[in-house]
Amino acid sequence: MIKANDPALKSWIEVDDNCDFPIQNLPFGIFKTQSSSPRIGVAIGDQVLDLAVLNKFGYLNNLRIDDAIFTNQYLNDFIALGKPTCSALRQRISDLLNESNAELRDNKEAREKALQYISNVQMLMPVKVGDYTDFYSSIDHATNVGTMFRDPVNALFPNWKHLPVGYHGRASSIIISGTDFHRPKGQTKPSDAEVPVFGPSKNLDFELEVAFIVGKQTALGESVSTEQADDYIFGLTLFNDWSARDIQTWEYVPLGPFLAKNFASTVSPWVVTLEAIEPFRTEGYKQDPKVLPYLEYTGNKNIDINLEVSIQPENSTETTICKSNYKFMYWTMEQQLAHHTVNGCNINIGDMMASGTISGPTPDSFGSMLELSWKGTKPLKLNDGSERKFINDNDTVIIRGYCKKEIVRIGFGEVRGKVLPAL
Ligand code: CA
Numbered sequence: 066m067i068k069a070n071d072p073a074l075k076s077w078i079e080v081d082d083n084c085d086f087p088i089q090n091l092p093f094g095i096f097k098t099q100s101s102s103p104r105i106g107v108a109i110g111d112q113v114l115d116l117a118v119l120n121k122f123g124y125l126n127n128l129r130i131d132d133a134i135f136t137n138q139y140l141n142d143f144i145a146l147g148k149p150t151c152s153a154l155r156q157r158i159s160d161l162l163n164e165s166n167a168e169l170r171d172n173k174e175a176r177e178k179a180l181q182y183i184s185n186v187q188m189l190m191p192v193k194v195g196d197y198t199d200f201y202s203s204i205d206h207a208t209n210v211g212t213m214f215r216d217p218v219n220a221l222f223p224n225w226k227h228l229p230v231g232y233h234g235r236a237s238s239i240i241i242s243g244t245d246f247h248r249p250k251g252q253t254k255p256s257d258a259e260v261p262v263f264g265p266s267k268n269l270d271f272e273l274e275v276a277f278i279v280g281k282q283t284a285l286g287e288s289v290s291t292e293q294a295d296d297y298i299f300g301l302t303l304f305n306d307w308s309a310r311d312i313q314t315w316e317y318v319p320l321g322p323f324l325a326k327n328f329a330s331t332v333s334p335w336v337v338t339l340e341a342i343e344p345f346r347t348e349g350y351k352q353d354p355k356v357l358p359y360l361e362y363t364g365n366k367n368i369d370i371n372l373e374v375s376i377q378p379e380n381s382t383e384t385t386i387c388k389s390n391y392k393f394m395y396w397t398m399e400q401q402l403a404h405h406t407v408n409g410c411n412i413n414i415g416d417m418m419a420s421g422t423i424s425g426p427t428p429d430s431f432g433s434m435l436e437l438s439w440k441g442t443k444p445l446k447l448n449d450g451s452e453r454k455f456i457n458d459n460d461t462v463i464i465r466g467y468c469k470k471e472i473v474r475i476g477f478g479e480v481r482g483k484v485l486p487a488l
Contacts, residue, residue, distance in 0.1 A: 066156070066160060067159075067160075067163065068156075069088075069089065069091065069155050069156050069159035069340070069341075070089055070340070070341065070343070070344055071089070072089065072470075072471060072472060072473045074088045074089060074159065074163060075088065075163070075164045076088040076109060076110070076162040076163065076164055077162065077163070077164045077166075077170045078109050078110045078112060078162060078180075079110060080109070080110040081110070082472070082474070083474065084110055084111065084474070084476070085108075085467055085474065085475075085476020085477065085478050086108040086109055086110060086111075086335075086476060086478075087109075087110075087473065087474065087475075088109065088159060088162050088163070089341065089473050089475060090108070090337065090341050090475045090476065091107050091108070091109065091155050091158055091159060091338070091341065092107065092108050092300070092335035092336055092337045092338065092341070092477075092478075093105060093106075093107055093140055093143070093191065093300070093335070093336050093338070094106050094107075094108065094113070094140075094188055094189075094191050094334045094335045094336065095137075095138065095139060095140060095188070095189040095190065095191050095334075096113055096186040096187060096188050096189060096334075097186065097187050097189060098181065098185065098186050098187070101115075102136060103136070103137070103138045103189055104116065104117040104135055104136050104137075105117065105134075105135045105136075105137070105140065105143060106186070107158055108183065108335050108478070109162055111182055111183055111184070112180045112181060112182055112183060113180070113181050113182075113183050113186055114158065114162070114179055114180060115178070115179045115180070115181065116135045116154075116158075117132065117135035117136050118175070118178045118179040119158075119161070119169075119175075119179050120132055120135050122172075122175045122178075122179070124157075124161060124168065124169060124175070125154065125157060127157070128150065128153055128154055128157060130143075130146065130150070130154070134146070138189070138193075139190065139191070139192050139193040139415065140191050140192050140299075140336065140415075141192055141193050141414050141415045144192070144278070144280050144299050144414050144415070145414050147281070148280065148281075148296065148299075151280075151299070151338070152338075152340060155338065155340065155341075188241060188242065188243070188334035188335075189241060189334070190239070190240075190241045190332070190334075191241075191278075191302070191332070191334060191335070191336050192278055192336070192414075192415040192417070193415050194236040194239050194415055194416065194417050195236060195413045195415055195416055196233070196236055196412075196413065196416045196417075197233070197234040197235060197236045197239060197330070197416070197417045197418075197419070198231055198232070198233055198234060198405060198416070198417070198418045198419070199231060199232055199234045199274075199306060199322075199326070199418075199419045199421060200229050200230065200231040200396065200401050200418065200419065200420055200421040201229075201230040201231060201421040201422075202229050202230075202394050202395055202396035202401065202420055202421045203393055203394055203395065203420070203421055203422055203423045203424050203432070204221075204350065204393075204395040205393060205424040205425055205426050205430075205431070206421065206422040206423065206424035206431075206432060206433070206436065207220070207221055207225055207230075207421075208220045208221060209424060209431065209435075209436045210435070210436070213435070213436075213439070213440050214314075226352070226353075226354060226395075227354070227356065227357070228360070228404055229360075229396035229400055229401045229404050231401070231404075231405070231421075232321045232322055234306075234322075234326060234327060234330070234419075235326075235327035236417070238327055238328055238329050238330065239330050239331075239332055239417065240329055240330070240331050240332070240482070241331070241332060241334055242331055242332065242333050242334055242478075242479065242480040242481050242482065243481060243482075244329075244331065244482065245482070245483040245484075245485050246307075246328070246329045246482065246483075246484065246485065247484075247485045247486065247487055247488045248265045248266060248269055248458060248484055248485065248486060248487040249265070249266050249269070249309050249312065249324070249325075249328040249329075249487070250263065250264060250265050250266065250487050250488075251263070251266060251309065251312040251316075251324050251325070252312065252315055252316065253266070253267070253311040253312055253314070253315050254314075254315045261315060264487075265486075265487035266309035266310075266311055266312055266325075266487075267311050267455070268309065268310035268311040268435075268441070268454075268455045269307070269308075269309055269310075269455050269456045269484060270307070270308045270309070270310050270433050270434045270435050270455055270456060271305050271306075271307060271308075271374065271433060271434065271456060271462045271464075272305065272306040272307070272308055272421075272422040272432060272433050273305070273372055273374050273387060273389055273422055273423050273424075273432030273433065273464055274303075274304040274305065274306050274419045274420045274421060274422060274423060274432070275301055275302070275303060275304060275370065275372070275391050275419070275420045275423065275466070276301065276302050276303075276304040276332065276417045276418060276419040276420065277298045277299075277300070277301050277339075277398050277417070277418050278298070278299045278300055278301070278302065278336055278415065278416070278417055279297055279298065279299065279412050279413065279414055279415065279416040279417075279418065280296075280297060280298055280299025280300070280414060281296060281297045281299075281414065282411065282412060282413045282414055283297070283406060283411050283412050284411060285409060285410075285411045286409040286411075287406065287409065287411065288359075288403070288406045288407050288408075288409065289402050289403055289406045289412075290359070290403055291359075291360065291361065291362040291366075291397075291399040291400055291402075291403045292362070292363075292399075294398065294399035294400075294402040294403055295339060295399065297402060297412070298339050298398060298402070299336065299338065299339065299414075300336040300337050300338040300339055300341075301336070301337050301339070301342065301370075301477070302332050302333045302334075302335070302336055302337070302417075302477065302480070303332070303333040303372075303464045303465070303466050303477050303478075303479070303480040304330060304331070304332055304333070304417075304419045304420075304464075304480065305330065305331040305332075305462060305464055305480055305482055306326065306330045306419055306422070307326075307328065307329045307330060307331070307482070308322075308325055308326055308433070308435075309324075309325045309326075309328070310325070310435055310455070312324055312325040313325030313326070329482070330419070331480050331481070331482040332417070332480060333464075333477055333478050333479060333480035334478065335477060335478045337475060337476075337477055341475050342368055342370070342468055342475055344468075344470060344473070345368050345369045345370065345468035345470060345475065346364075346365040346366065346367065346368055346369075347365055347367050347368065347369045347392050348365050348367060349365070349366055349367040349392075349394070349395075349397055350367075350395050352395070356400075359403055359404075359407055360400050360403060360404060362397065362399055362400060366397040366398070366399050366400075367391070367392045367394060367397060368391050368392060368468070369390065369391070369392045369468055369470075370390060370391035370392070370466050370467070370468050370477070371388070371390055371466060371467055371468070371469065372387075372388070372389045372390055372391060372423060372432075372464065372465070372466045373385055373387060373388045373389070373464070373465050373466075374386055374387040374389075374432070374462065374463070374464050375462070375463045375465075376447060376453060376456070376460055376461070376462055376463075377460065377461040377462075377463060378447065378449060378451060378457065378459065378460055378461075379459035379460070381447075381448070381449045382448050382449065383448075383463065384445075384447040384448045384449075386437060386445055386447075386453075387429065387430060387431060387432060387437060388425075388429060388430055389423050389424060389425045389430040389431070389432050390423070390425060390430070391420070391423060391466070393423055393424065393425045393426070393430070394420060394423065398418070398420075401418060402418070405418070422436075424436055434453065434454065434455045434456060435455075438453070438454045438455070441454040441455065456484055457484070458484055458485065458486040458487075459483065459484065459485065459486070460483070460484055461481055461482065461483040461484075462481065462482055462483075462484075463479055463480070463481040464479060464480045464481075465477070465478070465479045
């Protein structure tokens with residue numbers, strides 16, 4: 066048995082060098098086809114491996130996982146089996162897909178039933194999200210926003226470097242990649258108006274984020290330390306936290322985001338396990354001032370994930386407008402989780418916690434239109450010659466992400482969403 070993360074591993078399924086899903090990745094998702102109900106799949110190359118079929122054929126017998134787990138509509142019950150079981154399953158799949166393993170490779174019937182092209186299946190929401198929390202943990206993003214709206218000299222609020230600022234979002238409107246939605250309407254107050262007006266948002270924005278999915282629940286009153294936190298994180302997805310800036314500006318005082326944020330957030334379908342991205346951990350920011358003891362951590366906890374955002378206007382080609390990286394986070398996931406639970410707030414399997422907009426230090430790495438166009442003062446030019454200050458109707462926004470070290474590329478696939486005109 067070769068460890069599932071070993072860079073030397075090769076599968077008998079052909080995988081392109083630039084593919085997000087080599088044998089070292091094996092992310093989990095939920096899919097269905099025209100003839101099958103929702104079930105758990107694992108991505109390998111351009112195909113999806115049907116775990117319900119594998120279990121029926123007896124390939125997963127040693128793990129003693131009930132058939133029903135694999136035909137669930139969500140990953141939650143699977144995740145609830147615990148990290149040792151999920152990890153053993155990932156290892157077993159790695160063994161089955163290994164080029165030197167003939168068990169599945171040479172069983173034509175099982176192989177044909179268990180493998181489908183991803184392009185032929187429909188991906189569904191991977192987890193049932195009970196609660197959604199959004200942080201604000203990129204120092205460049207927070208500094209940019211503070212500079213634009215407050216004071217360049219004191220861009221960060223006094224609390225920012227002492228705790229990972231966040232707010233409770235809304236789970237009901239988290240949607241799977243590929244789901245179109247209508248431009249939100251709401252109250253805004255134009256700067257030259259005396260009273261607010263109602264109508265479609267004029268400043269619709271994306272937010273480049275990565276979300277982690279809680280993999281273990283806690284009881285009310287219990288806290289998770291930074292040291293324990295990784296046990297409570299199942300995996301990560303890409304996340305577009307759509308935002309209506311004009312609605313936000315008017316409504317957010319004093320309680321924070323509300324209708325500017327809760328109309329849609331789009332998530333990528335493949336959950337990349339924390340285990341698969343452990344090799345890509347990297348050093349974080351030196352946190353100065355020193356954080357309180359419950360937020361201290363040791364080791365490398367940031368993760369080197371290349372991120373990029375494209376806009377594709379209707380009937381046109383994509384333009385890449387931003388290249389950023391998850392390593393630019395000031396606060397780590399472990400600190401976010403420790404802070405979230407330090408007061409005894411309980412968490413549940415399937416909860417999503419998003420990073421907040423991930424901006425890097427250079428203008429081409431800013432993770433929102435608000436920053437890229439600097440509040441609309443510097444329009445972006447797209448390949449088709451058109452300009453954008455914010456997102457237009459019928460634009461599709463696509464976020465992609467991957468880790469890469471030497472030959473191994475652990476990708477997240479993509480999250481895309483199209484903005485339809487307001488209803
Ligand atoms: Ca956000």
